[in-house]
Amino acid sequence: MKLITRDTSYALHAICYLAKENDRIISVDELVKELKVPRAFIRKVLQKLNKKGILKSYKGAHGGFSLNKKAKSVYLLDIMQVFQGPFKLNECVFKKKACPELKKCRLKKKLDNIEDYIIKELKEISLKKMISSKKL
Amino acid sequence: MKLITRDTSYALHAICYLAKENDRIISVDELVKELKVPRAFIRKVLQKLNKKGILKSYKGAHGGFSLNKKAKSVYLLDIMQVFQGPFKLNECVFKKKACPELKKCRLKKKLDNIEDYIIKELKEISLKKMISSKKL
DNA sequence: GACAAATGATACTAATATGGTATCATTTAT
DNA sequence: ATAAATGATACCATATTAGTATCATTTGTC
Numbered sequence: 001m002k003l004i005t006r007d008t009s010y011a012l013h014a015i016c017y018l019a020k021e022n023d024r025i026i027s028v029d030e031l032v033k034e035l036k037v038p039r040a041f042i043r044k045v046l047q048k049l050n051k052k053g054i055l056k057s058y059k060g061a062h063g064g065f066s067l068n069k070k071a072k073s074v075y076l077l078d079i080m081q082v083f084q085g086p087f088k089l090n091e092c093v094f095k096k097k098a099c100p101e102l103k104k105c106r107l108k109k110k111l112d113n114i115e116d117y118i119i120k121e122l123k124e125i126s127l128k129k130m131i132s133s134k135k136l
Numbered sequence: 137m138k139l140i141t142r143d144t145s146y147a148l149h150a151i152c153y154l155a156k157e158n159d160r161i162i163s164v165d166e167l168v169k170e171l172k173v174p175r176a177f178i179r180k181v182l183q184k185l186n187k188k189g190i191l192k193s194y195k196g197a198h199g200g201f202s203l204n205k206k207a208k209s210v211y212l213l214d215i216m217q218v219f220q221g222p223f224k225l226n227e228c229v230f231k232k233k234a235c236p237e238l239k240k241c242r243l244k245k246k247l248d249n250i251e252d253y254i255i256k257e258l259k260e261i262s263l264k265k266m267i268s269s270k271k272l
Numbered sequence: 273g274a275c276a277a278a279t280g281a282t283a284c285t286a287a288t289a290t291g292g293t294a295t296c297a298t299t300t301a302t
Numbered sequence: 303a304t305a306a307a308t309g310a311t312a313c314c315a316t317a318t319t320a321g322t323a324t325c326a327t328t329t330g331t332c
Binding site: 001002003004012076084085086087088107110111113114115117118121122125130 | 137138139140148212216220221222223224243246247249250251253254257258261266
């Protein structure tokens, strides 16, 4: 029951590295050396982030990637959703016949509240906060 | 990215039904008819709940299952953890070499806080609350 | 222009988790 | 004794996650 998958994790590592290097164009080779992640995997991850507009890519010789946004306006939730899809913690458990005396799905309501809280929190964690030395 | 899996969901349905029937012994057959869930699957689910002490089982003819605890002392979190293992939202994303300037894994800290909150909330949802007509 | 160095696109494989089925052994009320 | 129930377990199908490989395209440099 994990919240963050491997690809999201690799993405975070890579993006943090890029963010700290400002607008320098950084190749996959450099990232692989620095972060010690599988080359083919991280390439896919970076391409996806590029398509989503979070990174910018430069093709050809001396190509690579750089951040396409301000570090303060990229949020953990955004990155997670690139790889893990929309954040949906529950699909109404009590639909259909079960627990039929329940007029409304009250459990779902409660779970939705929890979900809202998580989303709110994850939206508050910006890349800037992640790489700064200040407290989150 | 769902919080509640199918087996947990079936378990919740079954447990709610048992709870509403108080200490009556209820067979798999009855549960299957009532809840319209796959027989073999729900059997496995019930056996697991029995092993964990949440249900009590009665073997032989006229056997079946009943709740082994007070409805107010069975919590959603317990049931989830039977099927989905310990609730761990993150396995330190920033371990190893990555983001090396971070002295301590501060992201993990933040995620841990979120996790703590979720656990607290899920612990507050008792079976009693689930089957009562009052607000959660 | 030729070539090498880079990403883009995409197809494939392997491992694990999830959802579900089937079977035989054991227990127990009648 | 027998039938009705659960216990234990092995199995299968599908989806998701993790990872690999290959060829096409772009682009800087000589």
